[in-house]
Amino acid sequence: MKYLFFITTIVLMLSACNKSANNEKVLQNQIDSLQSKLDKTYKPGFGEFMSSVQVHHNKLWFAGINQNWKLADFEVNEIQENLNGIKQYCRDRSETQYLPMIDPALDNIRKTIQQQNSTAFKEGYINLTNTCNTCHQTTKHEFNMITVPSLPPYSNQDFKLHHEK
Structure with a gap:
């Protein structure tokens, strides 16, 4: 009777080990499949x-000079969102490490927007533009010179503030 119990126990243990090994293979195959899909997923x-930063930089100018402070605030946040996207999705690019140099200029332009100060906004915008160009020079992209825009990027957007009635 002892032998029968001992043999039954060994058979059950071996069966459980075999199931565990099969489960590991199934799980590893699922992981490999998901990793393959993840590697092929679109990444900007x-x-x-x-x-996108350039478009929002342009729109920021026209919002600010038209004293549309809500739109200006929105555009600064869009710029920040895109810079955060670079930090998240483009970590492999050496240029990414230089993005923090833009933070003080963005913080400054945010303050001018909160203060609704047109003169300070123009100065802050020029500072932001110059900071972008400094970053481009630092990263060997000096050929990409950003300027204060003369025309809006889109002809179908009105940058003037229209007061609600």
């Missing part, structure tokens, strides 16, 4: 983020 590139 550095240039796509920067193109």
Whole structure:
């Protein structure tokens, strides 16, 4: 009777070990499959983020000079969101490490927007633009010179503030 119990116990243990090994294989296959899908998932590139920053930089100017402070605040936040996207998705790019140099200029322009100070806004905007160009020079992208815009990026957006009635 002892032998029968001993043999039954060994058979059950071996069966459990075999199931565990099969479960590990199944789980590892699922992990590998998910990793393969993740590796192929779309991820915006550095240039796509920067193109978006450029559009919002342009729109920020027209919002600010038209004293549309809500829109100006929105555009600064859009710039920040894109810079955060670069930090999250483009860690492999050496340029990413220089993005914090823009933070003081963004903080300054935010303050001018909160103060609704047109003169300080223009100065802060020029400082932000110059900081962008300093970053481009530092990262060997000096060929990409940003300026204060002369035309809005889109002809279908009104940057003037329209008061609600």
